[in-house]
Amino acid sequence: MNIDKAVNISDLGRLAQRRLPKVIFDFLDGGAEDEITLRANREGFDRYRFRPRLLTANAKRDLSVTLFGETFKVPFMIGPTGLNGIHWRHADIALAKAAADAGAGFTLSTASTSSIEEVGASTSGIKWFQLYPWADRAFCARLIERAKASGYKALLVTVDSVNAGRRERDARNRFAHEVTLTPSVVLDGLMHPDWLFSVWVGGGGMPKMPNVAEFLPPGANAAAMAEFTRSRRNPMLSWDDMAFLKREWGGPMLIKGVLTAEDARLAREAGADGVVVSNHGGRQLDGSLATIEALPEVVEAAGDAVVMIDGGFRRGSDIVKALALGAKGVLLGRATLYGVAAAGQPGAARALSILQAEVDRVLALLGCHSVAELGRHHIAEV
Ligand SMILES: Cc1cc2nc3c(=O)[nH]c(=O)nc-3n(C[C@H](O)[C@H](O)[C@H](O)COP(=O)(O)O)c2cc1C
Known part of the structure; x- marks a missing residue:
């Protein structure tokens, strides 16, 4: 794949689509039910337009942000996505290295x-760990212990998936954290030889989820792990459990999946240091607010808690809009996944460098000297 030809994130998306079999690309790209929220995440950015200032002598721009005492060169980071190895062998490590x-x-x-x-040992870059509170407190405590021992700096607890959403592309393709080998899937695989040999044949079929392996009998296969993730969702979770997780972790903890002022307040009361405004990339509750639409009320309710956001970020201008509306940073989902699925670590690096250049250009045209300077006055709601 010639990723240098990709001038924007959509181009990387097309390259990823070309390299992956349909069943895999649909898993990466798809959303829940009618994909209303998936589309709304993108369309929401159009409701906000820039108010550029002129002649500000801003030849150099500072893109850095500091979160929980750590300084990052750019105001965006790679967010959590599961099953990355189905797109590219050892994709988690490729993504972690590109980010570092x-x-x-x-x-x-x-x-x-x-x-x-x-992954903890693969780079010296700053890493956060995302916890799915599957099963029980002992499960969560064990993963927290491992993440602490491996030097992860913040814990993101994803709470929008304690009940299962429904992705109809996956249902049609019979993909459920494992591939059903129907004749059309086999044919599709054969038509994507690069993926077939590097990921499927080279990796020995469906990749496993090593973090959950110790909760299963020795030698459990990928199908058993997929079944574990389905059967151990815990819809009885409550804010009390979040307070428990905060005590176990001790460090900075963010609740991922918040879309309302009410839950932003409850997250703070439970001891969270921050929230991630997220609808899981439109993969859970279809018809929910676009994240950029939910951002202002969450920022207002969050007080001094750190507000991060994800969902539909494909342009530097999307990122700058969110920062101007009060987000402290943006998490990337599909943007960097397209890159890694198209071309591994260089593809992920390409996605990050495209976004860095775009954020810098938007700041320049907006008359800003730094990300820190961004504020509500840079944005009009239309
Ligand atoms: C293929 C895929 C897998 C995902 N897996 C996870 C996951 O394991 N944990 C999690 O908290 N969120 C997961 N998400 C949601 C992302 O963290 C993020 O909220 C979403 O992708 C943001 O939207 P975007 O992809 O449009 O940027 C996943 C998203 C995708 C696309």
Whole structure:
């Protein structure tokens, strides 16, 4: 794949689509039900326009942000996505390395295909760990212990998925954290030889989720792990559990999936240091608010808690809009996944460098000297 030809994130998306079989690309790209929220995440950015200021002598711009005492070179980081190894072999490590090289953070999912320890040791870059509170408190406490021992700096607890959403593309393709080998899936695989040989044949079929392996009998296969993730969702979770997780972790903790002022307040009361405004990339509750629409009320309710956001970020201008509306940083989902699925670590690096250049250009045209300077006055709601 010639990723240098990709001038924006959409181009990387097209390259990823070309390299992956449909069943895999649909898993990466798709959303829940009618994909209303998936589209709304993108369309929401159009409701906000810039109010540029002129002649500000801003030849150099500072893109850095400081979160929980750590300084990042750019105001965006790679967010948690599960099963990354189905797109590119050892993709978690490729993404973590690309992030470290770009001075961006990396978040490892509970459902990663490389372990907490492997990714922890793979770079000296700043890493966060995302916890799915599957099963019980002992499960959560054990993963927290491992993430602490491996030097992860912040814990993101994803709470929008304690009940399962429904992705109809996956249902049609019979993809459920494992591939059903129907004749059309086999044919599709054969038509994507680069993916077939490097990921499927080279990796020995469906990648496993090593973080959950110790909760299963020795030698459990990927299907058993997929079943674990389905059967151990815990819809009885409550804010009390969040307070428990904060005590176990001790460090900075963010609740991921918040879309309302009410829950932002409850997150703070439970001891969270921050929230991630997120609708899981439109993969859970279809018809929910676009994240950029929910951002202002969450920022207002969050007080001094750190507000991060994800959902539909494909342009530097999207990122700058969110920062101007009060987010402290942006998490990337599909943007860097497209890159890694198209071309591994260089593809992820390309996605990050495209976004860095775009953020810098927007700041320049907006008359800003730094990300820190951004504020509500840079934005009009239309
Ligand atoms: C393929 C895929 C897998 C994901 N897996 C996880 C996960 O394991 N944990 C999690 O908290 N969020 C997961 N998410 C949601 C992302 O963290 C993030 O909220 C979302 O992708 C942001 O939207 P965007 O992809 O449009 O940027 C996943 C998203 C995608 C696309």
